[in-house]
Amino acid sequence: MISKLCNKIFQDAINDYHVHNNIDQPISNPYRISSLEHLLYMKCWIDTVQWHMEDVVRNPGIDPVEGLQWKRRIDASNQERTDVVEYIDSYFLEEYKNISPKAEARINSESPAWVIDRLSILALKVYHMTEETQRSDASEEHIRNCTYKLNILLNQRTDLSGSLDELIADIENGTKYMKVYKQMKMYNDPNLNPILYNTK
Incomplete structure (x- = not known):
């Protein structure tokens, strides 16, 4: 099952990141380039790095200049994340290109890769919420709430x-078919963001 593969690779990527627990630690993807496994590992690694960047930028005492630098890194990471999701969908489009949908086939509201995106984020939530349930410095109420x-x-x-x-x-089996819409994010595009193209 595809979910079993995803959840295993996501757990591996998260564990690998936390060996060093360093935002700037280079990725060491163990899977063959262009394989689905490679894309899944890359996807979760990006999410894991971004998770920790989001923690840093929420420090109320952060210097505003430093905060802006982190915000720009997060924006770039978001774009990279979206790109990898679209690569994953491209993989599935290629994988199932020869399947003829049935006449009554319907489109799903979410493509496979965007479901996988949510699973990757869930893996991170599970990992970090588990950490919260194991804190020796936390109150019993905190442990109880986090366990719930x-x-x-x-x-x-x-x-x-x-x-x-x-x-x-x-x-x-042809009862649903894939139709992928690119995200077409505008804020990073100097030709589509008016703040960017009006300052050229």
Whole structure:
């Protein structure tokens, strides 16, 4: 099942990142370039790095200049994340290009890669909420509240994993078909963001 592969690779990527726990630690992707596994590992690594950048930028005492630098890094990371999601969808489009949808086939509201994107973020939430349940310096109430939230996240991951597997099965048997829309983000494009093209 595709969800089992995703969740395993996401856990591996998160664990690998936390060996050094350093935002600038270079990625060491163990999978063959252009393989689905390579894309999944890259996707979760980007998410993991960005998770920690988001923590840093929320420091209320951060110098505004430094904060702006982090915000720009986060913007660049968001664009990279979107690009990798679209690469994953391209992989699935190629994988299922020879499947003829049935006459009654329907499109899904979300493409496989965007479901996978949500699974990657969920893996990070599970990892860090688990950490919160294991803090020796936290109150019993904090541990109890975080344990409650962790169980919800785990249940959510189970449900989302099942939905992803069903979607892939539906595409494979022709009852659903893929139609991918590029995100067409405008704020990073100097030709589409008026603040950028009016300051040329």
